[in-house]
Amino acid sequence: MGLNKKNRSIVLQGLAFLAFAMQPIILPSQMPGGNGIFHSPMTLVNIFSNILLFCFFYFNYYYLIPKLYYSKKYFVYAAAIATSLIIIIAAPHFILKQLLPKNVDFRPPPPPPGPGAMHFHDKPGYANSFYRFQEFFSDYDQVFFMFVVIVSVSLFLWVRSRWFHTEKARHEAEIAYLISQMNPHFLFNALNSIYTLTVTEKADRSSESMLKLSDIMRYMVVESGNESVPLEKEVAYISDYIELQKLRLDPGVNLEFNVTGSLSGKRIAPLLLIPFIENAFKYGVNPDEDSEILIDIVTDADAVQLQVKNRKMSVINNGLINSGIGISNTRNRLNLMYPQKHLLLIEDTPEFFSITLTIYFR
Template identity: 45%
Template structure:
């Protein structure tokens, strides 16, 4: 059976008090006294409302038992009106009536004396059904949104689980190359990698992080790549704008930069990458351009790279981002704009 919360109970009580005060006040003005049968009628009306609100609609109508709902509703209304009008009102309150029946009032089962209470009872009964349907609609809508958010979180976590091993695999390859060549930069590379992994494990969760921390993470990654590669004079990083008071979802930008380092080295060993991060008016602009060098992109087997990050952007930033990717025979260029302020309002 449908339950009513504590707050909802208070609202129901206040509404019924307001509904009851008006007819009682009107009767007192017209008659100078409130008939005792009016108290009885008002006290019985919630039975109509809550029978439909708590029982008939949830258990019959919402379970697609339409014919049974109609039959039970009609039977209940007939029984209610018979009991309230014939047994209770005419028997119990007869001795307390001070006002004789007007001589011209139609009598019999189809008179106005019976028709008006029937109309009122039907209205209250239908009102309970409408309220039940409205409450059920909002409940289902809320549950649908919660389920949709849970599904998005599960998918997003799956995408991130793909991304992290992919990043770790490439970073270990970089350090392996330094160790194998007996480079003096190998210890520094291990320390840098440990900083990267600490950020990924302990700070880059499901919630947004400081944009400043995310940029420091990118700086460490680029520093690691500079240690691995031979000729990195053409690797440029330019950061402009205020980043301290803005937040961003973690590990979104690194895939574009990682992709640039993977494919941005020519046959002579020269790496040419231009990275710009500009923050202006709460908008983050990322520009990444690299040459297409030794390694050719394999869209079929590189799977967890750019397609992964596109899916994450669609889940996290919806319509608050714009991504443009241009590829020529010699260069690969990425332009990403994220409206950080609007996205924060959207998620709240």
């Protein structure tokens, strides 16, 4: 059984910790001294320093950056960074000196013999000269380098993460706003259909339409807030909508609705297809003219395709003149939720209006 995303992340971070802590052994910056690599004082110091550096990454990422840097407390943040560096350098020496024998030399081993080879502490005037300061940075250049890298990487990752979450929140807000605009528009049309039935038809047909509307509204309330829904549910919702519209259509209207391919195991953003179908009923039905609406949903392993075609009416109900809002909103939702993963083709001729929308799953 494979690991889930959270457990996989924990395992990877654990492996990264072990590799980073053991770096002084795997890739030593200096030849070890003593009786073996694990007995080299500087190797132990570097291992301890790497462990502290690794812990500092999380401390900086989860506490210092959000609490100080993001709050624009730059001076306090710089002081905290400097203090952390001092602790990372001093703590390994202090703790290991308490654990190891007193005569252990923590200085790195001298260079191999050669012309002019001389360690800092063997140079004349070492005790009271600039050589001590120079040796300090020479011995800890690796710690300084890793510390700067860790500070830079943690800042980059945090800023990138915050930008990503900000963009996601903005997209979710825009999508919620677009859906909120579409739902009242659909409710108006559905109630208008039921009103027509109530006036012109028998009570049993009105009750049937109310049940359909109840199912439709339940779907809109429950599913519209989700990022995606099973494709079967979306198609069932469309089918209920079409059945509701059939109740008010004249027998002479040529209406075809076909679904081809397996819907199982596929997901789609909710309420994404219905505006195109709504548009066909709003602009493609007139009791005084020959009306035709053709709706096809075709799906395969890689994509789902919606094709809607309606004959254009010469007379349009003025109350529906603003129905283009639904398609405009859907265009925006497609750009937000399926960037580079959808294709919308619209054909507008004097006699017919048709759309072909393809949404790719991969």
